[in-house]
Amino acid sequence: xxxxxxxxxxxxxxxxxxxxxxxxxxxxxxxxxxxxxxPYRTIWPDPGGNAVGIIDQTLLPHRFSTTRxxxxxxxxxxxxxxxxxxxxxxxxxxxxxxxxGMRHDPSDIGLAAARALLLATRPTAVNLRWALARAQxxxxxxPPAQRAAAAWAxxxxxAEEDVALNRxxxxxxxxxxxxxxxxxxxxxxxxxxxxxxxxxLATVDLGTALAPVYLAHNxxxxxxxxxxxxxxxxxGASLTAWELGxxxxxxxxxxxxxxxxxxxxxxxxxxxxxxxxVAANGDVVNKVxxxxxxxxxxxxxxxxxxxxxxxxxxxxxxxxxGIPVEERGAREVTHIHGLDSRDQLVEVRISPxxxxxxxxxxxxxxxxxxxxxxxxxxxxxxTTNGLRALFPELAPLPPMASFNxxxxx
Ligand code: MRU
Numbered sequence: 001x002x003x004x005x006x007x008x009x010x011x012x013x014x015x016x017x018x019x020x021x022x023x024x025x026x027x028x029x030x031x032x033x034x035x036x037x038x039p040y041r042t043i044w045p046d047p048g049g050n051a052v053g054i055i056d057q058t059l060l061p062h063r064f065s066t067t068r069x070x071x072x073x074x075x076x077x078x079x080x081x082x083x084x085x086x087x088x089x090x091x092x093x094x095x096x097x098x099x100x101g102m103r104h105d106p107s108d109i110g111l112a113a114a115r116a117l118l119l120a121t122r123p124t125a126v127n128l129r130w131a132l133a134r135a136q137x138x139x140x141x142x143p144p145a146q147r148a149a150a151a152w153a154x155x156x157x158x159a160e161e162d163v164a165l166n167r168x169x170x171x172x173x174x175x176x177x178x179x180x181x182x183x184x185x186x187x188x189x190x191x192x193x194x195x196x197x198x199x200x201l202a203t204v205d206l207g208t209a210l211a212p213v214y215l216a217h218n219x220x221x222x223x224x225x226x227x228x229x230x231x232x233x234x235x236g237a238s239l240t241a242w243e244l245g246x247x248x249x250x251x252x253x254x255x256x257x258x259x260x261x262x263x264x265x266x267x268x269x270x271x272x273x274x275x276x277x278v279a280a281n282g283d284v285v286n287k288v289x290x291x292x293x294x295x296x297x298x299x300x301x302x303x304x305x306x307x308x309x310x311x312x313x314x315x316x317x318x319x320x321x322g323i324p325v326e327e328r329g330a331r332e333v334t335h336i337h338g339l340d341s342r343d344q345l346v347e348v349r350i351s352p353x354x355x356x357x358x359x360x361x362x363x364x365x366x367x368x369x370x371x372x373x374x375x376x377x378x379x380x381x382x383t384t385n386g387l388r389a390l391f392p393e394l395a396p397l398p399p400m401a402s403f404n405x406x407x408x409x
Contacts, residue, residue, distance in 0.1 A: 001236070001267050001372060006242045007344070014122050016149075016288070019368055021144050023308075030226075033106050035064065035246050036246070036312075040055070040200075041053040041151060041163075041204055041205045042055055042084065042089050042200065042203065042204055043084065043089065043092055043093055043096070043159060043203055043404050044163075045152070045155075045156060046068070047350070048104075048255045049103075049148070049149070049151075049152045050070055050098070050103075050189065051068045051069060051070035051100070052068070052069050052075075052084060053066050053067070053068055053069075053102075054066065054067060054068075054069060054078060054084050054091070054093070054097045055084075055201070056083045057082065057083055057084060057085060057201060057239060058081065058083055058237055059161070059237055059345075060201075061239070061241065061242035062345055063345070064232055067083070069093075069096075069097070069100070069294040070100065070304070071100055071101075071104070071137040072097050072098075072100050072101035072104065072114050072117065073117075073119075074100075075093060075094070075096060075097030075100060076097060076117050076121050079092065079093055079094060079097075079121040079128075080110050080121045080122065081121060081142045082233070084208035085197075085202065085235075086125075086197060086198065086201060086202020086203060086274070086276075087088060087125035087126070087127040087128075087202065087274065087275065087276045087312055088127050088162050088166075088174050088202065088203040088204065088208065088309060088311065088312070089124060089201070089203055090121075090125050091125070091127030091128050091130060091131035091162075091311060092129055092131060092155065092158050092159045092162055092180060093157065094118045094121070094128050094131050094132055094135075094152060094205050095131045095134070095135045095151070095155035095158045095159075096152070096159075097114070097118050097133045098111075098114050098115060098132060098136070098139075098155070099135070099148060099151035099152040099154070101113075101114030101117075101118075102114070102139065102147045102148040102151045103126050103148040103182060104118040105155055106139075106144035106145065106147040106148055106382070107144055108140075108144075111136065111139065111140065111147070115132050115136055115192070118132055119132055119394075120192075122292065122326060123324040123325075123326050124276045124285060124324060124325060124326045124361065124362045125277060125312075125322065126276070126311075126312060126314045126330075127276075127311050127312055129285060130311045131155075131158050131311070132359070133379055134154065134158060135151050135154050135158070136342040138151065138153075139151045139152040139154070142357070143317065152398065153276050154292055155228045155268065159204045159315055160204075161171065162203055162204040162205070162253045162259070162309070162311075162335065162399060163204050163205045163206060163369070164376075165309040165310065165311070165376040166204075166205065166206040166207060166211045166309060166376075167206060167211070168376035168377070169208060169211055169212075169245070169307055169308075169309055169375060169376045170206060170207075170214065170215045170289030171215065171240070171374075172212075172306060172374055172375070172377075172378050172379050173211060173212025173215075173374040174212040174215040174216045174219070174300045175303070175378075176212070176305070176372075176374070177190060177192075177212050177221065177223070177270070178216065178221060178358040178381060180269055180270055180307075181216075181221055181222075181269075184269060185351050188222075189218070189222035189223060189224050190223045190224070190270075190272075191223060191224055191267055191268050191269045192213060192223060192226065192268070192269065192270055192271070192272055193225070193226040193228070193259055193262065193263070193268045193270075193271045193272075193293070193302075194209050194210065194213075194224045194227060194228065194240060194271070194272055194273060195228040195230060195236065195237070195256075195259075195271075195273045195286070195287060195289055196230045196236060196273065196274065196286065196287035196289075197230070197235040197236060197239035197240045197242055197243075198210060198272075198273060198275075198286075198307060198396055199214075199239070199243045199244070200214075200243050201239050201242075201243055202239075202274060204236075207243075207274075208275075208307035208308070208309060208312075209272040209273050209305075209306075210225075210240070210243070210244070210272075210275045210305040211307065212247060212272065212307070212374065213225060213244075213272070214247065214249065217247070217248075221269060223249065223250070224250040224252070224395070225244055225250070225252075225253065225351050226252055226254050226258075226259070226262060226267075227240045227241050227251050227253045227254065228254060228256050228259060228288070228289065228293070229253060229254065229255055230256065230287060230289065230296055231255055231256055231289075231333075232328075232332040232333045232336075232359060233332055233336060234336070234337075235287065236253070237253055237356055240264050241253050241371070242262075243261075256289055256405055259271075259291060259292075259293050259296055260292075260293075260296035262302075263297060263298075263299075263300040263302050264300055266299075268300075268302050269302070269303075269306060270302065270303045270304075271293055271294070271296050271297045271303070271304045271305065272305045272307060272374075273286050273287075273290050273293070273304075273305075273306055273307070274287075274306070274308075275306050275307070275308050275312050276287060276306055276312070276314075276362055277312060277314050277318075277320075277323050277375055278306070278308050278312055278313045278373070278387075279314060279315065279318060279319050279320040279323065279400060280313070280314070280315050280316075280317060280318055280319075280384055280387060280395060280396060281318055281319045281320075281367055281383065281384045282367035282370060282373060282381070282382030282384070282387060283319050283320025283321075283323075283364060283365070283366055283367050283382075284306050284320065284364070284365045284367070284382070284387065285323045285325065285362050285363070285364050285365075286361060286362060286363070286365065287363075288305070288361055288362055288363045289363065290362075290363055291363040291364060291365045294365045294369040294370065295368070295369065295378025297371075298369045303371040303372075304369060304370055305370075305371055305372055305373070305374055305379075306365075306370055306372075306373050306382070307373075307374045308374065308375050309357075309375065310375060310376060310377075310391060310394065311375055313387065313391070313394070315394055315395060316396075318384075320364045320365075320366070320367075321364070323362075323364065325360050325361065325362045325363070325364075326360075327358070327359060327361070328361045329359060329360045330356065330357035330358070330359055331357075332359050333351075333357035333358070334349055334350065334351045334357050335347050335349050336348060336350055336357060349353055366379075367383060368382075370382035372386075373386070375390055377391065378390055379392040
């Protein structure tokens with residue numbers, strides 16, 4: 001599968017050698033997102049159904065290294081330790097994990113245990129629950145002997161659908177960016193600000209928040225992205241900056257605190273972020289810090305868009321207050337990772353040894369601060385009715401009390 005020369009799938013590949021790596025483009029050429037000129041996806045199945053390949057995102061941007069996950073336990077670890085991360089990719093990876101679990105124990109007890117193990121890996125992104133429910137529904141009615149193959153096929157469908165959803169979402173978002181560009185002074189490039197990584201690396205391919213950006217860039221729209229560093233794990237600095245750079249999209253890294261200043265000074269035309277879970281009323285939970293960007297955008301009159309494929313919508317909750325926010329380890333706050341002057345990956349402490357730290361990994365952006373949601377079916381207001389108009393078959397029915405048979409539906 002996708003193999004890097006000089007990499008044994010678990011070893012490190014020096015950053016300086018990336019551009020000369022011989023990599024095998026074994027995946028469909030649909031993707032416009034390239035690494036060293038080669039189209040990649042973030043997850044790919046072994047032909048025999050024994051394993052999936054992934055990019056170890058904990059090593060980016062310093063090392064590009066792929067690795068194979070061949071058991072349920074390895075998949076659970078990869079999600080928990082964030083070798084793979086980002087709501088849609090977590091979902092697709094978990095579906096493959098369930099299939100690998102079925103190879104080992106396809107009984108009803110094995111199925112329930114595999115689902116429970118994967119479900120516990122990360123609590124916030126609802127795509128995990130969605131993908132596992134889908135995989136379970138596909139295999140539970142089958143005899144155990146057929147479950148592993150059926151789960152593998154379902155995981156493949158979930159992965160392919162993710163790409164299709166992002167492409168459709170990207171088209172709608174790109175059209176909105178083109179409209180914004182027409183409204184701006186001629187000759188001026190479009191300035192986008194994004195938080196965390198909701199790009200190609202957070203999905204199977206293309207990304208959510210960055211899909212409109214990639215499409216606009218590919219079509220020749222002059223565009224530039226302000227990339228929030230996204231403390232504490234720095235997904236912006238390490239992942240978004242890396243993937244935009246690989247694809248040649250102009251971008252500039254900024255400290256998280258700089259966004260408000262840029263917006264006050266007319267240097268941001270729109271903010272686009274992804275989402276880990278969206279409530280039925282349009283409230284959005286995304287990487288911590290998203291809320292502060294939405295407040296600043298609201299104050300400055302900058303449009304604030306959230307890119308949301310439908311598997312990220314949790315129709316079972318009416319607002320975002322009940323969405324569980326993952327609390328991660330304090331070490332992510334008290335320490336940072338990077339390359340030292342000898343190109344060695346090192347971790348350094350930035351606070352006194354005894355300083356306690358809190359690390360809520362996500363925050364809630366109320367729907368009232370969101371200009372619009374960009375979905376695969378179009379762009380809608382962040383409201384119950386806005387989402388219901390696009391997804392009538394998925395949205396819960398209005399409460400009976402408001403049902404009036406005299407009125408046209
Ligand atoms: O903790 P992470 O890196 O998994 O968080 C990722 C994000 O918050 C993304 O913005 C979100 O998953 C949307 S990805 C398309």
